[in-house]
Amino acid sequence: MSTEGADAGDAGDAEDGFIELDGVEKVFDVRRRARGGAGAGAGGEARGGARRGIGRLRREKHQVRAVDGISFRVPRGEMVGYIGPNGAGKSTTIKMLTGILTPSGGRLSVAGIDPSRERTRLARHIGVVFGQRTTLWWDLPLIDSYRLMHRMYRIPDARFRANLERCVELLDLAELLDVPVRQLSLGQRMRGDIAAALLHDPAILYLDEPTIGLDVISKAKVRDFLRNLNAERGTTVLLTTHDLTDIEQLCKRVMVIDHGRLLYDGGLAGLHEIGRSERTLVVDLEQELPPIELPGARPVRTEGPRQWLAFPATESAAPLVARIAADYPLVDLSVREPDIETVIAKMYVDRSAV
Amino acid sequence: MRLYIAVAAGGFRRYATYRVATFAGVFTNTVFGYIMAYTYMALWDQRPRLGGYDLPEALTYVWLGQALLATCAMMGGGFESELIERIRTGDVAVDLYRPADLQLWWLAVDLGRAAFHLLGRGIVPMVLGSFVFELALPADPLTWLAFLVAVTLGVVVSFAIRFLVALSAFWLMDGAGAAQMALLAGLFFSGMLLPLPVFPGALGEVAAVLPWSSLLQIPADVLLGKHTGWDLAAAYAFQAGWAVALLAAGRVLQSVATRRVVVQGG
Numbered sequence: 230m231s232t233e234g235a236d237a238g239d240a241g242d243a244e245d246g247f248i249e250l251d252g253v254e255k256v257f258d259v260r261r262r263a264r265g266g267a268g269a270g271a272g273g274e275a276r277g278g279a280r281r282g283i284g285r286l287r288r289e290k291h292q293v294r295a296v297d298g299i300s301f302r303v304p305r306g307e308m309v310g311y312i313g314p315n316g317a318g319k320s321t322t323i324k325m326l327t328g329i330l331t332p333s334g335g336r337l338s339v340a341g342i343d344p345s346r347e348r349t350r351l352a353r354h355i356g357v358v359f360g361q362r363t364t365l366w367w368d369l370p371l372i373d374s375y376r377l378m379h380r381m382y383r384i385p386d387a388r389f390r391a392n393l394e395r396c397v398e399l400l401d402l403a404e405l406l407d408v409p410v411r412q413l414s415l416g417q418r419m420r421g422d423i424a425a426a427l428l429h430d431p432a433i434l435y436l437d438e439p440t441i442g443l444d445v446i447s448k449a450k451v452r453d454f455l456r457n458l459n460a461e462r463g464t465t466v467l468l469t470t471h472d473l474t475d476i477e478q479l480c481k482r483v484m485v486i487d488h489g490r491l492l493y494d495g496g497l498a499g500l501h502e503i504g505r506s507e508r509t510l511v512v513d514l515e516q517e518l519p520p521i522e523l524p525g526a527r528p529v530r531t532e533g534p535r536q537w538l539a540f541p542a543t544e545s546a547a548p549l550v551a552r553i554a555a556d557y558p559l560v561d562l563s564v565r566e567p568d569i570e571t572v573i574a575k576m577y578v579d580r581s582a583v
Numbered sequence: 584m585r586l587y588i589a590v591a592a593g594g595f596r597r598y599a600t601y602r603v604a605t606f607a608g609v610f611t612n613t614v615f616g617y618i619m620a621y622t623y624m625a626l627w628d629q630r631p632r633l634g635g636y637d638l639p640e641a642l643t644y645v646w647l648g649q650a651l652l653a654t655c656a657m658m659g660g661g662f663e664s665e666l667i668e669r670i671r672t673g674d675v676a677v678d679l680y681r682p683a684d685l686q687l688w689w690l691a692v693d694l695g696r697a698a699f700h701l702l703g704r705g706i707v708p709m710v711l712g713s714f715v716f717e718l719a720l721p722a723d724p725l726t727w728l729a730f731l732v733a734v735t736l737g738v739v740v741s742f743a744i745r746f747l748v749a750l751s752a753f754w755l756m757d758g759a760g761a762a763q764m765a766l767l768a769g770l771f772f773s774g775m776l777l778p779l780p781v782f783p784g785a786l787g788e789v790a791a792v793l794p795w796s797s798l799l800q801i802p803a804d805v806l807l808g809k810h811t812g813w814d815l816a817a818a819y820a821f822q823a824g825w826a827v828a829l830l831a832a833g834r835v836l837q838s839v840a841t842r843r844v845v846v847q848g849g
């Protein structure tokens with residue numbers, strides 16, 4: 230039994246990367262019934278019994294490379310966005326970083342700890358929020374879940390009280406503490422979950438889609454809180470999301486993965502450049518007019534008095550807005566960020582074209 | 584340890600919030616108590632001292648069964664449906680990264696629940712039954728204490744069985760099916776329908792050594808004063824033996840399941 234590679238000596242380089250991944254892979258075995266060749270279906274059923282029997286017994290072992298050789302380092306105190314389309318491997322990566330999934334290959338270390346081997350020890354250093362799942366106790370008031378965290382992580386009393394007070398204030402939880410979790414709205418529950426992940430002062434916080442399903446105001450609250458947490462406490466944050474605005478407002482650095490591979494690791498501006506992505510200006514005019522023609526903008530769609538104009542995401546919207554306001558009977562206007570899927574889809578196409 | 588006490592307290596409080604359910608439960612237990620009491624009276628009228636019990640003892644047995652039905656979760660209704668659901672949805676992965684033991688956690692939840700059910704759903708039907716029927720309740724507080732110990736052990740055995748059933752959801756598509764089978768077995772082999780000594784021959788003998796007899800048969804016999812001295816110690820040892828064996832089996836299954844989640848992702 231020697232599946233593990235290097236044993237000793239990996240605590241030494243924990244300094245330069247707080248979170249370190251080195252060629253990490255995760256392969257899932259998926260069993261599914263094999264399809265009976267080309268003529269499967271109703272026609273196939275009518276054929277010889279022996280053949281059908283074999284077809285029924287044979288199960289194809291099929292492998293999904295959810296994470297396919299990812300390497301990166303995150304220094305202490307950084308806030309990093311981890312994005313990619315559905316099924317890219319983001320949640321799988323986070324699960325490996327918490328130790329609830331063992332990698333199939335490669336090495337990883339978090340705060341100098343091998344997550345899958347010392348899951349419980351690591352738990353004291355990390356906080357995790359899975360947007361789609363809750364760690365809160367469903368039938369009991371929010372405060373009861375926090376009391377459990379107090380015991381579970383053996384948080385000193387004074388420390389617990391101070392952290393709880395801080396979270397309650399910044400996440401606006403005072404009114405909610407006595408409400409059973411099942412009665413909380415999605416946004417309230419998410420804030421409750423974020424607080425629960427932070428009561429034991431973790432040095433690292435993983436957030437898997439913390440803004441999923443939240444309205445604009447709740448998203449803003451969550452973002453403000455995270456920004457403040459990172460700035461004041463120096464908490465290292467790894468964040469996955471499908472909302473590019475989260476990344477824009479919070480992270481200097483963004484990593485993009487697709488099909489389990491790291492496609493991009495750098496600043497957000499660079500991502501837009503590579504993706505040649507465009508933002509969209511939605512313009513409401515007083516009346517129906519022919520498509521607006523301006524340099525640096527491309528008319529995309531017209532629907533009655535409403536028009537959509539695309540412009541490069543790396544450019545500022547201001548000059549364009551000024552021109553439109555000056556030349557057209559403008560009623561209302563808004564800017565839409567490119568959605569992450571489009572940016573990545575373009576990146577992916579570009580890459581395979583090279 | 585303080586964690587699990589807090590968890591148990593949470594389990595207690597949580598069931599205490601279901602007031603309507605508690606009331607409905609007490610009502611059902613009482614109605615069924617009356618139905619079964621009259622059935623037993625008809626039966627004992629034909630066969631006095633059936634299974635070695637006289638009529639007051641048999642009636643006490645009926646009302647104890649109603650009082651312990653929820654406490655020992657003889658028909659399920661504890662943590663297991665929740666754990667099965669967490670396994671089915673994959674939420675159980677979240678439970679794994681926390682520095683708490685899955686089995687101890689749920690055991691604490693279930694003990695808290697059982698404590699609430701004993702107080703909230705056990706006492707009232709018992710009292711209502713004793714108004715109408717002549718019961719053979721002991722006067723000696725020590726017998727009551729001995730009974731409480733047997734009930735506690737019964738709850739642990741019941742938990743251990745349901746924990747195994749719940750973990751089967753890791754392998755079976757439909758954990759509810761397994762839970763239903765366990766429910767039927769529990770209903771029959773705990774002695775809920777009739778005291779186990781009533782069953783003749785091999786069936787009765789087998790039922791007496793299965794773990795479910797810890798849930799009702801043994802606590803009831805302890806309260807009726809059928810186990811004293813070394814016999815009482817032997818009864819406890821029987822319950823504790825099953826508790827340890829089943830909890831250990833649960834541990835093994837839990838570590839296999841955990842490995843599966845951790846390697847295969849559930």
Ligand SMILES: Nc1ncnc2c1ncn2[C@@H]1O[C@H](COP(=O)(O)OP(=O)(O)OP(=O)(O)O)[C@@H](O)[C@H]1O
Pocket residue numbers: 257258259293294295313314315316317318319320321322847848849
């Ligand atoms: N337990 C599992 N067994 C088999 N395949 C899995 C398992 N978990 C994930 N996968 C597969 O691995 C791939 C990556 O999944 P993952 O959940 O990491 O994606 P993601 O980037 O988080 O996507 P999303 O944005 O939809 O949350 C997918 O193809 C998924 O079907």
Ligand SMILES: [Mg+2]
Pocket residue numbers: 319320321437
């Ligand atoms: Mg995901």
